[in-house]
Structures are given as C-alpha cells and as structure tokens.
Amino acid sequence: MSRGLxxxxxxxxxxxxxxxxxVALFLAFFLYPIIYTLYLSFHEWDGIxxxxxxxxxxNYSRMLSSSHFRLALLNNLQLxxxxxxxxxxxxxxxxxxxxxxxxxxxFFETILFIPNTITPIAxxxxxxxxxxxxYGLINRSLAALGLAKLAQNWLGDPRVAIYGIMISAAWxxxxxxxxxxxxxxxxxxxxxxxxxxxxxxSALQSLRHVIFPMLAPSTVVIVAFQTLYAIKIFDLVFAxxxxxxxxxxxxxxxxxxxxxxxxxxxxxxxxAAIVLFxxxxxxxxxxxxxxxxxxxxIRQ
Amino acid sequence: xxxxxxxxGLYAFLILVTLLVIAPLVVALNTALKVSxxxxxVTSLPTRISLRNFIEGFRAISxxxxxxxxxxxxxxxxSTFVGTLAAYPLSQLRFKGDIAIYLLILVGLYVPFxxxxxxxxxxxxxLGLYDTIPGMWLVNTAYGVPYTTLILRNFFTxxxxxxxxxxxxxxxxxxxxxxxxxxxxxxxxxxATFILQFRAIWNEFLFGLTITRRPQIMPVTIxxxxxxxxxxxxxxxxxxxxxxxxxxxxxxxxxxxRHFVNGLTGVYK
Numbered sequence: 001m002s003r004g005l006x007x008x009x010x011x012x013x014x015x016x017x018x019x020x021x022x023v024a025l026f027l028a029f030f031l032y033p034i035i036y037t038l039y040l041s042f043h044e045w046d047g048i049x050x051x052x053x054x055x056x057x058x059n060y061s062r063m064l065s066s067s068h069f070r071l072a073l074l075n076n077l078q079l080x081x082x083x084x085x086x087x088x089x090x091x092x093x094x095x096x097x098x099x100x101x102x103x104x105x106x107f108f109e110t111i112l113f114i115p116n117t118i119t120p121i122a123x124x125x126x127x128x129x130x131x132x133x134x135y136g137l138i139n140r141s142l143a144a145l146g147l148a149k150l151a152q153n154w155l156g157d158p159r160v161a162i163y164g165i166m167i168s169a170a171w172x173x174x175x176x177x178x179x180x181x182x183x184x185x186x187x188x189x190x191x192x193x194x195x196x197x198x199x200x201x202s203a204l205q206s207l208r209h210v211i212f213p214m215l216a217p218s219t220v221v222i223v224a225f226q227t228l229y230a231i232k233i234f235d236l237v238f239a240x241x242x243x244x245x246x247x248x249x250x251x252x253x254x255x256x257x258x259x260x261x262x263x264x265x266x267x268x269x270x271x272a273a274i275v276l277f278x279x280x281x282x283x284x285x286x287x288x289x290x291x292x293x294x295x296x297x298i299r300q
Numbered sequence: 301x302x303x304x305x306x307x308x309g310l311y312a313f314l315i316l317v318t319l320l321v322i323a324p325l326v327v328a329l330n331t332a333l334k335v336s337x338x339x340x341x342v343t344s345l346p347t348r349i350s351l352r353n354f355i356e357g358f359r360a361i362s363x364x365x366x367x368x369x370x371x372x373x374x375x376x377x378x379s380t381f382v383g384t385l386a387a388y389p390l391s392q393l394r395f396k397g398d399i400a401i402y403l404l405i406l407v408g409l410y411v412p413f414x415x416x417x418x419x420x421x422x423x424x425x426x427l428g429l430y431d432t433i434p435g436m437w438l439v440n441t442a443y444g445v446p447y448t449t450l451i452l453r454n455f456f457t458x459x460x461x462x463x464x465x466x467x468x469x470x471x472x473x474x475x476x477x478x479x480x481x482x483x484x485x486x487x488x489x490x491x492a493t494f495i496l497q498f499r500a501i502w503n504e505f506l507f508g509l510t511i512t513r514r515p516q517i518m519p520v521t522i523x524x525x526x527x528x529x530x531x532x533x534x535x536x537x538x539x540x541x542x543x544x545x546x547x548x549x550x551x552x553x554x555x556x557x558r559h560f561v562n563g564l565t566g567v568y569k
Contacts, residue, residue, distance in 0.1 A: 238509075
C-alpha cells in the first residue's frame with residue numbers, strides 16, 4: 001500500500017474498499033427502490049407515459065375498499081397460522097422423535113427435508129396432479145378408503161381451494177422448522193436431561209422445563225422467518241391457482257403482481273407493495289432489535 | 301419389552317410419515333414412467349417402463365435448464381464473492397458504524413421482493429439489462445448478498461482473532477490477510493454459501509417472471525410454470541419435466557448435505 005499512510009489510515013482505506021461494493025448494491029437495489037415505491041404509491045401511473053399524476057392517498061383508499069385485497073389479506077393471515085403454528089409443531093414433533101441415537105436417523109432426516117430443497121413451482125406442478133379432481137391420488141385414495149364423500153375439487157372450489165394451497169405449502173415448507181429444531185436440539189446437553197431424570201422428572205416434565213427453554217432461540221428464528229414467508233408467499237400460489245378461482249386463493253403478493261404487471265396500475269401496485277413492506281417490518285423490527293443486541297453482546 | 305414396543309411404534313410412525321412425505325414424488329415418478337394410456341390410473345404401476353415422457357419433458361424445458369445453468373453458476377460465484385468482501389470487515393475489524401452497516405445489509409433479508417419490484421424493473425430496463433442473462437446475474441447477486449454476507453460473517457467470526465493479530469505482526473497487510481489467510485481458513489463457510497446460493501438461484505421465480513421475456517433467456521422455473529398453467533396438461537410429460545428440473549437441487553443437497561445444513565443453520569441463528 002501507499003507509503004504515506006499510517007496504520008489507521010490503511011485500516012480505514014481497507015474497510016472502505018471492501019464495503020464499497022456491498023453497500024453500493026444495498027443502496028441501489030434496496031434503499032432506492034423502497035423509497036421509489038413509496039413515492040409511486042402516492043401517484044397514478046400506467047408505467048409507460050411520461051407523466052405521473054399525484055393521487056394522495058387514493059391508491060390506499062382504493063385498496064381498502066377492494067374485495068380482492070381483503071380476500072388476499074385474509075388468506076395471508078390464515079397462512080401465518082399454518083406457517084407459525086401448524087408447520088413448526090409438526091417440525092418439532094419429528095425433530096424430538098429423531099433426537100436420539102437410532103438406526104436410520106440420517107435416512108429419515110434426509111428424506112423428510114427433500115421437499116424443502118425443490119422450487120415451489122415444482123411442488124405446485126406435482127400437487128396439481130395430486131389434487132386433480134378426477135384422476136389425482138388424493139381423491140382416488142379417499143374413494144378407495146370408502147370416503148368418496150370427502151373428495152373435493154381441491155383447487156377449483158372457492159371454499160376449499162385455500163386448504164389445497166395449505167396442504168401443498170405444508171409439504172413444501174415444513175423442512176425448514178424441522179431442520180432448525182433438529183439443530184437446536186443438538187445444543188441441549190444430554191447430561192442436563194439425564195440430570196433432570198435422576199431428579200425424578202418425567203419425560204414430559206424434562207421436555208417442558210429443560211428442553212423447551214433451550215429451544216427458545218430456534219423458536220424465535222422460526223416464528224420470525226415463517227411469518228415473513230407467509231406474508232410474502234407468491235410462487236407456489238401463482239403456479240397452483242394463480243389466486244383463483246375468483247381471487248379466493250389470492251395473497252398480497254399476487255394482488256400486487258396483478259395490479260402492476262397485468263393491469264399496469266403502478267401506483268396501486270406500489271401501495272400494495274408498501275403494505276407488504278410494513279407488515280414485514282412489524283414482524284422483523286423486533287427480531288432485528290433482538291438480534292442486534294446479541295451482536296453487541298458478542299462484541300463485548 | 302416395553303422399550304421394544306415403544307421403539308417399534310416409533311419406527312412405524314416415522315416410516316408412515318416418511319412415506320407420506322415422499323408419496324408425491326413417487327407418484328410423479330410413477331406417472332412419468334408410464335405410457336400415456338396408463339397415466340390416468342394413478343395407483344397402478346407401469347406395465348412397461350417408458351422413457352418417452354422424459355424425452356418429451358426434457359425437450360420442453362431443455363432450453364430453460366441451459367439458461368438456468370447460465371444464470372445460476374455465475375450468480376452463485378459473484379454473490380458469494382461479494383459476500384466475502386462484506387463479511388471480512390464486519391467480522392474481523394472493529395470500526396465506527398460496523399453494527400449499523402451490518403444491520404442495514406440484514407434488512408435486505410427481510411424486504412419482500414414485491415416492495416422493490418417496480419423500481420427494479422425500471423432500473424434494469426434503463427441499464428439495458430432487461431431480458432438478458434447478465435441482468436439476471438446482477439439481480440441474483442444484489443438480492444443474494446444479504447444472505448451470503450450473513451452466512452459468511454457468522455462463519456468468519458469463528459476464526460480466532462489471534463490469527464489477524466499474528467498476521468499483522470508478520471507485516472501482512474489487511475488486504476493480504478483477506479486473500480491469503482481468511483478465505484482459505486473460511487472455505488467451509490464459502491462452500492456452504494455456494495450450496496445455499498445454488499439452491500436459491502436455481503429455484504428463483506419472481507425475477508425470472510418479471511425481468512425475462514424471451515425463451516432464450518427465461519430460467520427453467522418459468523418454463524415449468526407455463527407448462528403447469530396449460531389448460532390441457534399432458535401429465536406424463538409434466539411430471540417428467542418436473543423431476544428433471546428438480547434433479548440438480550436434490551443432487552446437490554444429497555451430495556453436499558453437510559454443507560447445506562451448515563449453511564442453513566449458519567444463516568438462521
């Protein structure tokens with residue numbers, strides 16, 4: 001490096017050089033677009049013409065009175081329940097069952113995680129076949145079990161379709177909680193569990209008082225990321241139903257896409273994008289504050 | 301005796317769950333191996349194995365597979381490289397505002413892509429990168445960097461601080477430390493980052509949908525989606541194409557399972 005620089009200057013220069021590209025990418029691809037989207041959400045624009053028209057809060061008030069928006073928001077809320085309660089519960093159960101020395105452990109873990117490695121579009125493709133009303137495995141199995149009455153038009157019936165989405169989403173998504181819980185359980189020292197048993201704790205008691213508290217960090221991570229995922233979900237729904245029939249399976253991501261890229265209502269699309277952003281920030285804000293505290297603790 | 305019954309019950313339950321989880325993939329494979337008249341009976345096995353569907357399915361998405369390879373490999377390399385640049389000072393050097401910059405980059409993990417989509421679309425068009433492979437490199441890199449930075453930073457913080465002190469006493473400059481010591485020492489973290497980025501970019505859909513248009517550019521996920529969206533689906537072809545499209549990520553997962561799990565648990569902690 002240059003002769004004239006002292007140690008501190010050299011250090012500063014190194015830091016600036018290393019961080020320049022990542023920070024520039026952040027400014028250009030996150031900060032600028034978020035501000036621009038916010039700006040757009042107060043305007044009317046078709047995406048092509050030279051001029052935008054200031055619209056105040058009109059895009060937002062239109063959204064609130066739109067039935068598509070309400071259906072989508074309701075579906076996102078239902079998906080949050082699925083992703084934050086049902087899927088992690090299944091993941092935790094399986095992780096607990098596999099958290100012992102046993103034959104075939106790796107085999108089970110590997111197979112159970114496979115659906116999580118594939119693209120949601122492939123999951124949609126396979127589940128569209130599984131749910132085929134006439135020939136799909138689901139309705140065929142129900143008929144074979146004498147439960148033909150329970151057969152549904154899984155993706156076509158407005159009352160049922162969201163459950164069809166949820167079943168495929170659970171299949172594609174539960175590997176994440178499973179894996180995080182599995183990793184979390186490895187940090188629980190076996191000696192601690194043994195000690196609690198010697199003290200006369202039943203299996204359930206040691207689960208509640210020893211294992212669950214140690215899983216708190218994993219649980220926080222899962223709740224934060226799964227809520228976020230349920231809010232921004234797009235690919236799977238887009239490929240399975242496109243939000244149909246008649247918006248009954250739509251989600252905010254599809255609502256936004258539809259306004260922007262199908263109807264060219266950029267302002268309204270931007271308003272939907274801002275709602276998505278605010279919802280995510282409500283979830284992630286507290287999580288970021290928590291994790292930044294732990295960063296500082298590690299530093300000190 | 302009670303123990304054995306319990307163990308048998310445990311295995312029975314796990315095998316049942318595993319069968320349920322794997323069933324959709326088995327159904328897809330079973331359907332894909334059949335001749336077209338037999339496809340409609342989903343529970344029957346093929347009376348004769350036919351690779352016809354795989355040939356047709358491959359033909360339908362082969363260009364997408366090629367495009368996705370062209371998009372994924374460079375994006376994976378570049379986003380991981382940029383991640384090492386950011387992770388080095390953020391993990392090894394203390395400076396004013398380090399936590400602020402770290403948190404800013406982390407914010408990138410949580411922003412829904414829909415929130416940046418319209419300006420991104422306009423920006424990419426202005427740069428002349430709309431509907432091009434380099435455009436996909438840029439986008440996948442920009443939105444991959446928060447992930448790669450986070451994983452790599454978590455790995456790099458485990459590198460002992462004594463190493464950088466010793467290196468500086470030996471007269472090794474900070475930049476040389478990055479190249480000659482940190483990268484080789486952190487190679488496990490880098491491998492994990494590669495694997496996770498491979499999966500993320502290969503599976504990516506929304507950017508493909510919005511910033512590519514021509515079949516020569518579109519990634520395989522878009523090919524598959526337009527196949528799924530057809531009104532009169534040839535299920536044998538579609539199931540074969542689906543299995544072909546997911547083969548790379550499943551293979552990478554099975555071959556590099558340790559790195560994969562390391563990476564995932566390294567991001568989310």
